Amino acid sequence: MDDVSLGNRIAQKVLEGYRKLGSSCKPGTRSNGVKEWTVLAGIVAIDKKNSDLRLISIATGVKALPDAFLHRSGGKMVHDCHAEILALRAFNAVILDQIAYLNSNSDNQIDLVERASEDQLFHFKDNWELAIYISTLPCGDASMDLLCQDESIIEMQDDDPIQFVDPAVTSIVRGRFNYSRRQVVRTKPGRFDSQITLCKSCSDKLCQRQVISILNCMTWKLLNKPVYLKYLVTPNTTDLLHQSFYDRIKVLPNVPLKVLQCSYQFEHDKHSSEEEPSAMSSIKLYSTPESTVEQALLNGLKNGFYTKGNKPLRRNCEPAVSRYAQWQLFKTLRPEFTNATYLQFKATIQDRNALIQDCRKLLSPKGWISTSRDDCE
Numbered sequence: 001m002d003d004v005s006l007g008n009r010i011a012q013k014v015l016e017g018y019r020k021l022g023s024s025c026k027p028g029t030r031s032n033g034v035k036e037w038t039v040l041a042g043i044v045a046i047d048k049k050n051s052d053l054r055l056i057s058i059a060t061g062v063k064a065l066p067d068a069f070l071h072r073s074g075g076k077m078v079h080d081c082h083a084e085i086l087a088l089r090a091f092n093a094v095i096l097d098q099i100a101y102l103n104s105n106s107d108n109q110i111d112l113v114e115r116a117s118e119d120q121l122f123h124f125k126d127n128w129e130l131a132i133y134i135s136t137l138p139c140g141d142a143s144m145d146l147l148c149q150d151e152s153i154i155e156m157q158d159d160d161p162i163q164f165v166d167p168a169v170t171s172i173v174r175g176r177f178n179y180s181r182r183q184v185v186r187t188k189p190g191r192f193d194s195q196i197t198l199c200k201s202c203s204d205k206l207c208q209r210q211v212i213s214i215l216n217c218m219t220w221k222l223l224n225k226p227v228y229l230k231y232l233v234t235p236n237t238t239d240l241l242h243q244s245f246y247d248r249i250k251v252l253p254n255v256p257l258k259v260l261q262c263s264y265q266f267e268h269d270k271h272s273s274e275e276e277p278s279a280m281s282s283i284k285l286y287s288t289p290e291s292t293v294e295q296a297l298l299n300g301l302k303n304g305f306y307t308k309g310n311k312p313l314r315r316n317c318e319p320a321v322s323r324y325a326q327w328q329l330f331k332t333l334r335p336e337f338t339n340a341t342y343l344q345f346k347a348t349i350q351d352r353n354a355l356i357q358d359c360r361k362l363l364s365p366k367g368w369i370s371t372s373r374d375d376c377e
């Protein structure tokens, strides 16, 4: 099959899944008539034997939480609700669900994961290749050239301190500041008057996934090998994607993303500057054909569960892709970590942590600025 038809089939699979989402998961029209837009992403597995496609997760969203919101999170608030990052989190949640299924149904099989020969470990089946579809170019470095007509960008000199989160770390730039500068780490874009988020752009995160894999620390612990994406499918490919993704990490061992173009446009794409970004995000996990989870997210929590100010979070507010939800499930699979906190456990995954450090040093040689600690038990 040629690349265009594969790209189109993958996009079609995600778009079909999107159409079936409930209306609370989709952008709407505000009471003043202003239309909302969002970004759609999905993870699709391609069966190498027969090219069949298997949708694993879809997500929408364009928001990230200000760092100042995180002090009451306890692992329950999802910081980064950009679609492609949510779709990857949802992929990990599906893998955890499938492992939990195998653990409690010892005679049964399931489609994505199997038991490995090593004790306590599982294997992502060899017949699958993985693709991520994104309805537009990821924010940050890969999309800076698309911004020329955007009113929210500011050009400046390379030494202007206002562009930095920390003036000592000149290799991390805030949002869209100094937009003509290329191949730097950027925080997620936001309005100038919004509270700062320290989440890194989707370009920076996806770029690093070529080295670290798409597993989180929990699925890394449970699987016998890391799992990488093979394809990135998007309607607007540019040659700059290669520079943004591949050139920045090529000196490290990596599995490069192959970019495939698709010809479908997403119905809730941004069509004009009068449209506003949707505050709502959404996720759908296709853990098995019989068991799916669909949730709308607002302010990093399940829609309807947000409390203002410093009030404690409500029970069951955590989305299925949150750190907290995944950590609770993980501990049932590995009870030896019952008394550890999430961050204590994460510190034990040394091989993965070393890859993260290698990426950070390479992408931002002047240092790294992390989001606030967000631990849970």
Ligand SMILES: [Zn+2]
Pocket: 082, 083, 138, 139, 140, 201, 202, 203
């Ligand atoms: Zn993004």
